Amino acid sequence: MTELPPAIRLESVSRHYLMGESVIRAVNDVSLTVPTGEFLALLGSSGSGKSTLLNLIAGLDRPTSGSVIAEGQDLSKMSSLELARYRRQTVGMVFQSFNLLPRMTLEENVELPLRLAEVDRSERAARVREALERVGLEKRIGHRPSELSGGEQQRTAIARALVNRPKILLADEPTGNLDSATGESILTLLREIQENPGMTIVMVTHESTLAQRFAGRFAVMGDGKLLSNGAPR
Amino acid sequence: MKFRDLSDLAFRNLREGVLRNSLTTLGVAVGVASLVAMLSLGVGLQQLASSRLAKSGLFDSIFVTPKTNLRRPGGGPPATRTPDARARPLDADARAEISHLPHVIEVYPQIRFFTEVRYEGKPFATMVAGMPESSKSSGAFDGMQGSFYSSPNADETILQAEFAKELNPQTASLIGKDLILRYAERQSLAAQPGEESSGGFSVVPKDMHLRIIGVVETEPASGFGGFGSGRLLIPLPLAETLRAAQVNDLRDILRDSSSDKPTYSSLTVRVKSPALVEATEARLKDLGFSAFSLLDASKSLRIFFSVFDLLLGIFGSLALAVATLGIINTLVMAILERRREIGVLKALGAADRDVKELFFVEAGVMGFFGGMLGTLLGWLIGRSLTLGTNLYLHRQNLPGVDISSVPWWLVLFGIGFAVLVSLAAGLYPALRAARLDPVQALRYE
Ligand SMILES: Nc1ncnc2c1ncn2[C@@H]1O[C@H](COP(=O)(O)OP(=O)(O)O)[C@@H](O)[C@H]1O
Numbered sequence A: 001m002t003e004l005p006p007a008i009r010l011e012s013v014s015r016h017y018l019m020g021e022s023v024i025r026a027v028n029d030v031s032l033t034v035p036t037g038e039f040l041a042l043l044g045s046s047g048s049g050k051s052t053l054l055n056l057i058a059g060l061d062r063p064t065s066g067s068v069i070a071e072g073q074d075l076s077k078m079s080s081l082e083l084a085r086y087r088r089q090t091v092g093m094v095f096q097s098f099n100l101l102p103r104m105t106l107e108e109n110v111e112l113p114l115r116l117a118e119v120d121r122s123e124r125a126a127r128v129r130e131a132l133e134r135v136g137l138e139k140r141i142g143h144r145p146s147e148l149s150g151g152e153q154q155r156t157a158i159a160r161a162l163v164n165r166p167k168i169l170l171a172d173e174p175t176g177n178l179d180s181a182t183g184e185s186i187l188t189l190l191r192e193i194q195e196n197p198g199m200t201i202v203m204v205t206h207e208s209t210l211a212q213r214f215a216g217r218f219a220v221m222g223d224g225k226l227l228s229n230g231a232p233r
Numbered sequence B: 001m002k003f004r005d006l007s008d009l010a011f012r013n014l015r016e017g018v019l020r021n022s023l024t025t026l027g028v029a030v031g032v033a034s035l036v037a038m039l040s041l042g043v044g045l046q047q048l049a050s051s052r053l054a055k056s057g058l059f060d061s062i063f064v065t066p067k068t069n070l071r072r073p074g075g076g077p078p079a080t081r082t083p084d085a086r087a088r089p090l091d092a093d094a095r096a097e098i099s100h101l102p103h104v105i106e107v108y109p110q111i112r113f114f115t116e117v118r119y120e121g122k123p124f125a126t127m128v129a130g131m132p133e134s135s136k137s138s139g140a141f142d143g144m145q146g147s148f149y150s151s152p153n154a155d156e157t158i159l160q161a162e163f164a165k166e167l168n169p170q171t172a173s174l175i176g177k178d179l180i181l182r183y184a185e186r187q188s189l190a191a192q193p194g195e196e197s198s199g200g201f202s203v204v205p206k207d208m209h210l211r212i213i214g215v216v217e218t219e220p221a222s223g224f225g226g227f228g229s230g231r232l233l234i235p236l237p238l239a240e241t242l243r244a245a246q247v248n249d250l251r252d253i254l255r256d257s258s259s260d261k262p263t264y265s266s267l268t269v270r271v272k273s274p275a276l277v278e279a280t281e282a283r284l285k286d287l288g289f290s291a292f293s294l295l296d297a298s299k300s301l302r303i304f305f306s307v308f309d310l311l312l313g314i315f316g317s318l319a320l321a322v323a324t325l326g327i328i329n330t331l332v333m334a335i336l337e338r339r340r341e342i343g344v345l346k347a348l349g350a351a352d353r354d355v356k357e358l359f360f361v362e363a364g365v366m367g368f369f370g371g372m373l374g375t376l377l378g379w380l381i382g383r384s385l386t387l388g389t390n391l392y393l394h395r396q397n398l399p400g401v402d403i404s405s406v407p408w409w410l411v412l413f414g415i416g417f418a419v420l421v422s423l424a425a426g427l428y429p430a431l432r433a434a435r436l437d438p439v440q441a442l443r444y445e
């Protein structure tokens, strides 16, 4: 296992915001390595910089300094077009508020990344079905998000994140809008996905008790800094 | 993203805001409609004018006169007015030679003379004019009562309406009646033996019966090369056989004409198309005649219509400019509403370019539909203008005209222009949407 290159390596990553005269250090000199196949939980109080860090790994944002290396690629050296391709092919994202497009059916929502990745039309239906089967929603394929429960919507979002078969799954408080039982089932699903088809997962959460039961390792942030790197169990 | 997926998503977004987007599209349509209606009016009026002018023969005719300095004002006493060295008489030989020039379709003299007419025993004075065969199709006789001459030599006449009313206010009842033309025939004086030819002639009164076959409102014998309007129109070949003393015959006395052959004070030469006028005019000058055409007038007419079209186009474009603001507004509003959606698309891997193209296609689709609807509307406006005009003309007992015309290029132009303008209008919103920061758009509050 040790010979495998890490899925994600952060080297002294900082993300600063300028607010008038003052500088907000949302992420302040964070170095962190996530081995391939790990399920890492990123804990910390609200405003500690977890989402900002996750967006840097997702290639949605660029660090002020330091470098983010994911699957061997240095994101800071990529053009915005290459970053877009990285987001399509290498990472999948899940959000607290699901972020499904309300007027599209589940099928259309899950198909969206395939359209963006220019996957052949003939392949798409099978890929969408496969992804929805993985989260147990193949029977709701023609429904709209508003006809689904919160948990089902989050499953759909997970199917959408998986449909392009990424290597890394990034989840920002995926259980934040769900009751604890539903949240647990979502985490169970993520855990299954970590093993099959096999994926590196970084999940932001502030529910440490739940995270303890599912994640392989914790990293705790506070005020933009990495407070504890946790040790793999 | 592939174009098909882009347009799928674009159509989907347009359907989602169907009311606002159709109103925007309608705005484009109204803009395009006003543009197309204006231009169709411009094109229609131009076509009308140039077809009328082409039929009138004014622009494919050359007016030929002998090359002398006789008519030049201040030319000195007669003795010093020597003809140009290359000048030659405009006689039957010249006429034949001219008619054999390439592209020449017709050569005819202007024949007009004053005369007395007797109708039902009463005398009337009027001007007789000979009408060339080609005048049948020139449009000059459009809307006439009765019919055109049965043959080029028929003893028939068509009366100009004003003169016809002098004979009988009920002009229709004149048709089929006979009148008597009293004219003065010119007879050359035989030269006395041993004397030089005098070139003089005597004038002998003659009578001729003519049948009235038509009455015409317009003045076919006025205009280019004319010596006043003819009121009693007879076939030109018939007029030529009359050898009537003409208004300008006095000039012949001054001229040293040793032959008995008729000479013409002027000939009208018609060529196949206005484009051939310039070359033929040059040939005629080379032959030693004076030649003159109205080609320059047709050039300025074309310039006039270009400016006219431009002005109409500018008026039409103003409405389209307003429609452009509508598109910009709709798309900017859409960015505000679809912030999150744009953020999601970017998180799922959409490049800035994909987002830009999506907004661009949406603008283009609105432009395309607006353009199609607008062109149709513009055509309808043009049709109803034509209809209204014709209703008015009909009441005035005038023949109808087509004042608006939507040729294929105008349809393509209307749609193409709408799409182009819409894309231009989509430029700013599309760039703004593409630059939207996904992190900000997705922030959960
Ligand atoms: N665009 C921004 N401008 C200024 N400050 C920002 C911006 N985005 C985030 N921040 C600040 O960065 C800090 C970290 O935010 P965030 O990563 O969202 O925290 P968390 O996800 O841990 O709750 C917060 O203090 C937040 O106010």
Ligand SMILES: [Mg+2]
Binding pocket: A050, A051, A052, A172
């Ligand atoms: Mg957060």
